[in-house]
Amino acid sequence: MDDGALTDRPPTGPSPDSVPDPSAGSQSQLGSRSLPWSGRRRRRRRRSDPAAVPAFVLAVAVAALTLVPVIYVVLGGFTSTAQLAEDPVGMPDPWMTGNYGSVLSSARFWRQLGNSLLIALLATGLVVAVGSLAAFAVSRYVFRGRELVYTVFTLGLLFPVGVAILPLYLMLRELHLLDNPLGVAVPQAAFSIPVTIVVLRPFMAAVPNELEDAAAIDGCSGFAFFWRILLPLSRPALTTVSVLAFVTSWNAYLLPLLVLNDEQQHTLPLGTAMFSTQYTQDTARVLAFTALSMVPALVFFVLAERRIVGGLTGAVKG
Amino acid sequence: MPTGTMTDGGLSGTSGTGARLRRRPGRRMQVAALLAPAMLLYLVFVLVPVGLAAWYSLFKWNGIGPLEEFVGLGNYRRALGDDVFRGAVLHNAIFVVLSLVVQFPLTLGLALLLDRRIPGRPVLRLVLFTPYVLSEVITAIAWLLILQPDGLLDAALDALGLGGLIRLWLADQDLVLYTLFGVATWKYLGFGIILFLAGLRNVPEEVKEAATLDGASAGQIVRHVTVPLLGPTIRIWAFLSVIGSLQLFDLVWIMTEGGPSNASTTMATYLIDHGFQRYEFGFGSAAATLLFLISFVVALAYQRWVLRRDLIGVPAGRVG
Numbered sequence: 105m106d107d108g109a110l111t112d113r114p115p116t117g118p119s120p121d122s123v124p125d126p127s128a129g130s131q132s133q134l135g136s137r138s139l140p141w142s143g144r145r146r147r148r149r150r151r152s153d154p155a156a157v158p159a160f161v162l163a164v165a166v167a168a169l170t171l172v173p174v175i176y177v178v179l180g181g182f183t184s185t186a187q188l189a190e191d192p193v194g195m196p197d198p199w200m201t202g203n204y205g206s207v208l209s210s211a212r213f214w215r216q217l218g219n220s221l222l223i224a225l226l227a228t229g230l231v232v233a234v235g236s237l238a239a240f241a242v243s244r245y246v247f248r249g250r251e252l253v254y255t256v257f258t259l260g261l262l263f264p265v266g267v268a269i270l271p272l273y274l275m276l277r278e279l280h281l282l283d284n285p286l287g288v289a290v291p292q293a294a295f296s297i298p299v300t301i302v303v304l305r306p307f308m309a310a311v312p313n314e315l316e317d318a319a320a321i322d323g324c325s326g327f328a329f330f331w332r333i334l335l336p337l338s339r340p341a342l343t344t345v346s347v348l349a350f351v352t353s354w355n356a357y358l359l360p361l362l363v364l365n366d367e368q369q370h371t372l373p374l375g376t377a378m379f380s381t382q383y384t385q386d387t388a389r390v391l392a393f394t395a396l397s398m399v400p401a402l403v404f405f406v407l408a409e410r411r412i413v414g415g416l417t418g419a420v421k422g
Numbered sequence: 423m424p425t426g427t428m429t430d431g432g433l434s435g436t437s438g439t440g441a442r443l444r445r446r447p448g449r450r451m452q453v454a455a456l457l458a459p460a461m462l463l464y465l466v467f468v469l470v471p472v473g474l475a476a477w478y479s480l481f482k483w484n485g486i487g488p489l490e491e492f493v494g495l496g497n498y499r500r501a502l503g504d505d506v507f508r509g510a511v512l513h514n515a516i517f518v519v520l521s522l523v524v525q526f527p528l529t530l531g532l533a534l535l536l537d538r539r540i541p542g543r544p545v546l547r548l549v550l551f552t553p554y555v556l557s558e559v560i561t562a563i564a565w566l567l568i569l570q571p572d573g574l575l576d577a578a579l580d581a582l583g584l585g586g587l588i589r590l591w592l593a594d595q596d597l598v599l600y601t602l603f604g605v606a607t608w609k610y611l612g613f614g615i616i617l618f619l620a621g622l623r624n625v626p627e628e629v630k631e632a633a634t635l636d637g638a639s640a641g642q643i644v645r646h647v648t649v650p651l652l653g654p655t656i657r658i659w660a661f662l663s664v665i666g667s668l669q670l671f672d673l674v675w676i677m678t679e680g681g682p683s684n685a686s687t688t689m690a691t692y693l694i695d696h697g698f699q700r701y702e703f704g705f706g707s708a709a710a711t712l713l714f715l716i717s718f719v720v721a722l723a724y725q726r727w728v729l730r731r732d733l734i735g736v737p738a739g740r741v742g
Contacts, residue, residue, distance in 0.1 A: 156538060156539065156540055159535050159538050159540050160540040160541060160542075162535060163532070163535050163536060163540060163546050164542075164546070166532060166535075166550065167546050167549040167550060170549055170550055170552065170553060170608065170611075170612070171549055171552070172574075173553075173564045173565065173568055173608070174552065174553075174556075174564075176564070176567075176568060176574050177560075177564045177567075180567070189572070191577070192572070192573055192574045192576075192577040192578075193574065193577045193578055193581055230463075233459070234459040234460040234463055235460055237456045237457075237459060237460065238456060238457050238459075238460035238461070240456055241452075241453050241456035241457045242457075245449070245452070245453050245456075247449075247450065247453050253457065253461075257460075257464065260464060260468055260469075262665065262717055262718060262721050263468055263472055263714070264669040264671075264690070264717075266669060266671055266690040266693065266694070266710065266713065267472055267475060267710045267711075267713055267714040267717075268467075268468060268471035268472050268475060268710075269471075269694070269697075269710070270471075270475060270478065270485070270693070270697045270698075270703055270706050270707050270710060271470070271471035271472075271474035271475050271478060271707070272467065272471040273698075274474075274485060274703070275466075275467075275470075275471065275474075290463070290467065291467045293463060294463045294464055294466070294467035294468050295467070295468060297460050297463065297464045297468075298464075301460070326452055327452075351555060354557070355555075355556075355557035355558065355559075356557075357557070357558055357559050357672045357675075357676070358671060358672065358675075358694070362698065373557045373558075373559035373560070374559075376557075376559050376560060376563060377559050377562075377563065377676055380563045380566070387567055387570075390563065390567065391564075391567065394560055394563050394564060397557075397560060398556060398560055401555050401556055401557065401560075402552070402555070402556075404555075405551075405552070405555040406548075409548060409551075413551065413616050413620075
């Protein structure tokens with residue numbers, strides 16, 4: 105809490121005309137000189153924050169603490185295990201690129217990257233396809249049981265894969281989908297349906313009816329309206345649900361762990377976990393592998409940050 | 423949230439569309455065709471497995487032979503009588519309480535901090551959110567190495583002259599759960615902060631200013647203005663935290679597999695352990711069903727008593 109950094113004053117404190125903020129006095133003078141409108145002046149005063157410096161220091165400290173593990177992993181990859189054992193806190197000395205080199209030149213890393221990518225793309229494509237159709241139905245049609253259908257879908261937000269995993273595994277075995285990318289991607293798509301519909305529905309519902317009417321007059325109704333007008337208009341929300349489904353699939357552990365026994369099929373999280381148990385004694389090497397498996401997620405995150413954040417807050421509040 | 427307002431306006435508006443569409447022949451078919459693929463996928467891979475788990479839980483079964491040894495509620499009796507399962511429920515409960523008591527003030531404090539006009543705010547925000555996008559596997563492995571004896575944490579404490587604080591972070595039965603909680607906090611804090619920041623954008627500046635003019639201190643404003651207005655966000659966050667704590671699996675499984683001596687077992691690690699490592703599919707399913715029932719009851723109770731007021735007047739479910 106940042107209360108401490110602020111001046112905590114007793115409730116009986118200042119009279120209405122005394123400014124409760126000690127540094128705001130001079131600032132509001134400054135403000136009134138340049139901007140005589142009270143509204144602007146008030147905003148000005150707000151901008152000068154007496155606690156800004158301690159707040160900044162605190163925020164930077166927390167951010168640094170957050171980053172330490174990430175930095176440790178990345179830098180650790182440039183050391184040797186002997187170096188790490190001797191001085192886990194120090195910088196790499198000398199910088200060694202051998203661990204990164206060996207990971208990057210191993211077929212294993214790239215194969216796992218490819219497997220992860222394939223599964224994530226399949227899962228995302230599937231859930232966006234079926235989810236947007238269903239969202240279209242529950243957002244732009246009125247029919248009996250609509251809210252019930254919607255509620256049944258939202259209920260899925262409560263089911264973790266763990267609850268369904270034993271029967272799911274047996275079912276996938278029956279369907280001969282074990283050791284098959286589809287055995288991971290299809291259930292993942294199914295589990296992403298709830299959040300997809302929850303995010304898409306309000307967005308599609310917000311498209312004005314006039315647009316639908318105009319389209320209908322031009323002979324574009326039903327599925328044509330969905331395909332040619334609604335989907336293009338829903339692009340921001342579609343991006344959000346795609347990103348959410350992709351990241352969920354990309355990071356998944358339990359389902360791939362059970363479904364993909366064949367090492368050739370392993371995804372990156374599985375591979376990373378395997379690698380770390382295989383080279384328990386070689387910390388630096390594990391760190392290099394872990395650092396490299398972070399890269400796709402981080403790149404993706406930086407590219408899609410706004411969509412991920414918007415999607416999460418939208419999914420919860422939308 | 424702009425989408426929030428769109429929901430209300432948009433959905434009430436749809437009824438007009440619907441009335442028009444209702445007159446069109448084949449409309450029911452259209453709806454059915456649109457819903458069918460998603461419903462099918464969802465039924466087959468989500469709802470049916472959950473239902474099957476409840477069915478399997480009534481049998482003693484290794485997952486391979488025929489399903490014939492009916493034991494009724496025997497598996498449930500066994501689970502509820504097992505100290506390890508009861509321990510797992512307790513560990514989940516401790517996680518629930520800790521996340522509400524420890525993570526809530528931390529998340530709120532940091533969100534308020536980042537809501538200020540401080541330099542570099544977008545970067546700080548990005549940094550705090552980073553752990554959330556890293557997979558549980560990466561998080562677990564990184565922290566395993568940091569926490570290992572003579573690893574980064576121990577060395578850092580030593581360097582700071584705090585060598586006396588060094589513990590066996592993951593091997594000490596009394597400590598392991600709290601260590602795991604620390605790692606989970608690192609991973610999920612950013613998510614909460616982002617949620618709260620979105621909520622804070624909806625707290626009108628004018629209200630805070632009015633409170634300031636009336637002589638309220640910063641602390642009072644937080645307690646009596648910001649937090650109440652942030653209510654819906656806080657309640658959703660708490661809901662997600664509780665459900666997440668009940669369903670905790672990946673981090674624990676990779677870091678400790680529930681050990682040492684079951685000191686960090688959760689309901690989910692328990693069911694996977696019994697189902698896949700001991701081939702007790704019936705018994706594991708009973709544990710899964712209990713996990714589901716507990717989550718479900720908590721969710722229903724929460725909706726009934728806590729979230730209800732957020733839902734009044736909202737046509738589309740806002741439940742996250």
